[in-house]
Amino acid sequence: MPEYQTHPYDVLIVGAGGAGLRAAIEAASSGLKVGVVTKSLLGKAHTVMAEGGVAAALANVDERDNWRVHFSDTMRGGQYLNNWRMAELHAREAPDRVRELEAWGALFDRTSDGRILQRNFGGHRYPRLAHVGDRTGLEMIRTLQDHGIHTGIEVHMECTVLTLLTDSGRIAGAFGFDRERGHFLLWPAKAVVLATGGIGRAYQITSNSWEYTGDGHALAYRAGAELLDMEFVQFHPTGMVWPPSVRGLLVTEGVRGEGGVLRNSEGRRFMFDDIPELYKTQTAASEDEGWRYTQGDKEARRPPELLTRDHVARCINREVKAGRGSPHGGVFLDIAWIKTHLPNAAEHIRRKLPSMYHQFKQLADIDITREPMEVGPTTHYMMGGVRVDGDSQMSTVPGLFAAGEVAAGLHGANRLGGNSLSDLLVFGKRAGQFAADFARAHSAPAVDRAQAGAAAQAALEPFDRGAAGENPFQIQHELQERMQALVGIVRTESEMHQALELLDAFSARAARAGVPGHRQYNNGWHTALDLPQLLTVSEAITRAALLRQESRGAQFREDFPGKDPEWGKHNIVVRRGDAGEMLVEPRPVTPMPAELTQIIEEMK
Amino acid sequence: MPSQAPTQALFRIWRGDTEGGRFQDFTTQVGSGMVVLDAVHKIQAEQAPDLAVRWNCKAGKCGSCSAEINGTPKLMCMTRLSSIDLSMPVIIEPMKAFPLLRDLVTDVSWNFRVKKTIPKFTPRAPDAPDGTWRIQQSDADRVQEFRKCIECFLCQDVCHVLREHHKHDEFIGPRYFVYTAALEMHPLDTADRVPDLRHKFSLGYCNITTCCRQVCPESITITENAIIPLKERVVDRYFDPLKRLFRIL
Ligand SMILES: Cc1cc2nc3c(=O)[nH]c(=O)nc-3n(C[C@H](O)[C@H](O)[C@H](O)COP(=O)(O)OP(=O)(O)OC[C@H]3O[C@@H](n4cnc5c(N)ncnc54)[C@H](O)[C@@H]3O)c2cc1C
Ligand code: SF4
Ligand code: SF4
Ligand code: FES
Numbered sequence: 001m002p003e004y005q006t007h008p009y010d011v012l013i014v015g016a017g018g019a020g021l022r023a024a025i026e027a028a029s030s031g032l033k034v035g036v037v038t039k040s041l042l043g044k045a046h047t048v049m050a051e052g053g054v055a056a057a058l059a060n061v062d063e064r065d066n067w068r069v070h071f072s073d074t075m076r077g078g079q080y081l082n083n084w085r086m087a088e089l090h091a092r093e094a095p096d097r098v099r100e101l102e103a104w105g106a107l108f109d110r111t112s113d114g115r116i117l118q119r120n121f122g123g124h125r126y127p128r129l130a131h132v133g134d135r136t137g138l139e140m141i142r143t144l145q146d147h148g149i150h151t152g153i154e155v156h157m158e159c160t161v162l163t164l165l166t167d168s169g170r171i172a173g174a175f176g177f178d179r180e181r182g183h184f185l186l187w188p189a190k191a192v193v194l195a196t197g198g199i200g201r202a203y204q205i206t207s208n209s210w211e212y213t214g215d216g217h218a219l220a221y222r223a224g225a226e227l228l229d230m231e232f233v234q235f236h237p238t239g240m241v242w243p244p245s246v247r248g249l250l251v252t253e254g255v256r257g258e259g260g261v262l263r264n265s266e267g268r269r270f271m272f273d274d275i276p277e278l279y280k281t282q283t284a285a286s287e288d289e290g291w292r293y294t295q296g297d298k299e300a301r302r303p304p305e306l307l308t309r310d311h312v313a314r315c316i317n318r319e320v321k322a323g324r325g326s327p328h329g330g331v332f333l334d335i336a337w338i339k340t341h342l343p344n345a346a347e348h349i350r351r352k353l354p355s356m357y358h359q360f361k362q363l364a365d366i367d368i369t370r371e372p373m374e375v376g377p378t379t380h381y382m383m384g385g386v387r388v389d390g391d392s393q394m395s396t397v398p399g400l401f402a403a404g405e406v407a408a409g410l411h412g413a414n415r416l417g418g419n420s421l422s423d424l425l426v427f428g429k430r431a432g433q434f435a436a437d438f439a440r441a442h443s444a445p446a447v448d449r450a451q452a453g454a455a456a457q458a459a460l461e462p463f464d465r466g467a468a469g470e471n472p473f474q475i476q477h478e479l480q481e482r483m484q485a486l487v488g489i490v491r492t493e494s495e496m497h498q499a500l501e502l503l504d505a506f507s508a509r510a511a512r513a514g515v516p517g518h519r520q521y522n523n524g525w526h527t528a529l530d531l532p533q534l535l536t537v538s539e540a541i542t543r544a545a546l547l548r549q550e551s552r553g554a555q556f557r558e559d560f561p562g563k564d565p566e567w568g569k570h571n572i573v574v575r576r577g578d579a580g581e582m583l584v585e586p587r588p589v590t591p592m593p594a595e596l597t598q599i600i601e602e603m604k
Numbered sequence: 605m606p607s608q609a610p611t612q613a614l615f616r617i618w619r620g621d622t623e624g625g626r627f628q629d630f631t632t633q634v635g636s637g638m639v640v641l642d643a644v645h646k647i648q649a650e651q652a653p654d655l656a657v658r659w660n661c662k663a664g665k666c667g668s669c670s671a672e673i674n675g676t677p678k679l680m681c682m683t684r685l686s687s688i689d690l691s692m693p694v695i696i697e698p699m700k701a702f703p704l705l706r707d708l709v710t711d712v713s714w715n716f717r718v719k720k721t722i723p724k725f726t727p728r729a730p731d732a733p734d735g736t737w738r739i740q741q742s743d744a745d746r747v748q749e750f751r752k753c754i755e756c757f758l759c760q761d762v763c764h765v766l767r768e769h770h771k772h773d774e775f776i777g778p779r780y781f782v783y784t785a786a787l788e789m790h791p792l793d794t795a796d797r798v799p800d801l802r803h804k805f806s807l808g809y810c811n812i813t814t815c816c817r818q819v820c821p822e823s824i825t826i827t828e829n830a831i832i833p834l835k836e837r838v839v840d841r842y843f844d845p846l847k848r849l850f851r852i853l
Binding site for chain 1: 621635636637638639642648649650653654655656657658659660661662663664665666667668682684705706707709711712713716719720724725727730735736737738739740741744747748751752753754755787790792793
């Protein structure tokens, strides 16, 4: 078998985004030996891209806010399919987690009395997102990174985990390779925390980076863990649509939070035309009321542009399909119009949305303080993931934990903006703490070297086929294109059946992928090794979406456009059968305790 | 709206590893709105699958895709082809101040080691009984500028102290002067990094050429806002005769 180095840990964290770093800091605080593995360099994980803010009911801007309102907003946004325990813990603990960042050096934007400023965001009743302009993710990851490097954790940068190791059902560590040099590495561990993020690279139009190939989802599934809510993929309503090379790049919801409006080619604010029943009483009745809301008028209700993402994305889709779109197949997002209301509008926009200003100026030759942007839906976030216990974040595999985007439950059928960054902090900390407890309570598991050996053999196969094998970039590209077309925003049974057949064919092609050259920093090789993970998550998404014969949250079925009350009481679980086949089954939602039900009733 | 008709362009890309290397020419179609990173990706997907390039966000937010384009250190993902003369070959090379790993990818791990040597953030006691602080936006502004840094290390790449004089063992480089300035000027921080700046970090090696400021993709005023104020603190501490006298007494 190929050579490898061994680095044993008490707790191994896979991923160095917000969730992974927060988990590592927590686990290391109790004196355990903690290792972190990340596919890219430290500080470059997806979290760095987050823009708008982190949601926490600090009540700095509106004193009416508290954890109960945040809890009910999150549950409503998730269409009540959320793990209510996670939604409760998240709403209760997020404020402390945000304040803790300040104690570690984060510098959020301030209120006039010197506290942390909060902004409006879709689905949140009160201004709730702590932020730093539109680079909140950078502030968060840098704070965690700069604090974390002084806590004794060991970081393996640019290393990819290929497989998880198990010892009679319990987690035993991970095996992978160093991307820079191509060496294999074995990380025996008593507990493993997956914090690998999302799956956006399964689609063609996405705001996500190359890292988002669903590794954690696929690794956990193969290790025997259950996945949950895989049909719920969030398409963010506002991605760039032009020029082609930046298609999908995110335009933060913060633009709408600051007063930006959506218009079709006829100049109409079409979001006023379709306001869902669940949100009627909370939505502005006029353009003027909407504007006042964005400017902090506490009597005003939010404009329809700030309805939940699933809804806004579908409305945009409808306008484009009806021929009322913008020249490059999107709609118009206009922030420049606020100059009719604010004297120093251009400066205000540049200050509040600096990276959006630069992104459009540099990449699209558009000055957003003067002209509208063109935007359309883009694959953004995965609600589905590893099914975990709400308190401890442990999966159904003992010793295997998951936190952040790779874990499921908090967001149900649709995530509210800002609730991911807070998710990372709250559940990153919890996963780190419970993984440390688990590691202390258990002896070191046995490492099965044959499992590692098989993974290494398989990983080297693309070199045997060399340039004569199939081009991995080509396979990935076609897979993304097909998933976008067949299992995208609008879904229907016949197309998804077609997708399943194609996925079989793609698997066969992935098994023939070949790459030239050697093992040092070989992007072609890396892409070939990502394919099995992408294929597993694509299949899980498709099978779950097929089974849910209704439209709810992020899932829209053209053949079942309405909600089905029965499905409203069920999540979908995906797991691996004994013969290696993928099993998909409905699982009843756990009933909520009376005090939480009461909160939801009160907030209606 | 401006748009370019697709045309052919020639890219001259450095290929090599720790053993050495050479330029390789690739011709590819370029179209509307493309950036240098798009062209490199297209070449990688169609002609050279093992071409090594580091990137993440493709939006100028992560600082992964640093390289030298026609001799100028830049982010590949934020450099539009329309800003380059395509009648000549576009030359793309890895950063020079760090050891080459492969093709366009360098070993930047030295930067991460340097950061660990800088004393960490140490806040004063909280201002309010609930454990929080009060900070005015005007006091946050200055430090927020420094905290925009995406750690692309382009400033490190151009600094002659590192690039030509290889003082990596003594000199922390502009990125870490910005980092130290952010800590020193943080409204809550109480640690003292001035002795380290003089003795361990060799701030004195910087002769304010401003090369670093000129390449910063985040437009951080590295020299005027970070380095010069730090130099003033060192001067105040060590070279101001009156103050020195006071310390001796
Ligand atoms: C453009 C954009 C803007 C956003 N804005 C907001 C916002 O304003 N507010 C908000 O709440 N949310 C926002 N989100 C969502 C949020 O940023 C992400 O959901 C969140 O950052 C995910 O964090 P994470 O810690 O789970 O994963 P990540 O930060 O993505 O980290 C994943 C880590 O896992 C590693 N990894 C993955 N696979 C492997 C493997 N096989 N082996 C080893 N390591 C691996 C990666 O290298 C990386 O270090 C935004 C997302 C995007 C794309
Ligand atoms: S100004 Fe100083 S730090 Fe910046 S490049 Fe010149 S010598 Fe280096
Ligand atoms: S200071 Fe500017 S150039 Fe230097 S690393 Fe930071 S962002 Fe890059
Ligand atoms: S890829 Fe992130 S800065 Fe270029």
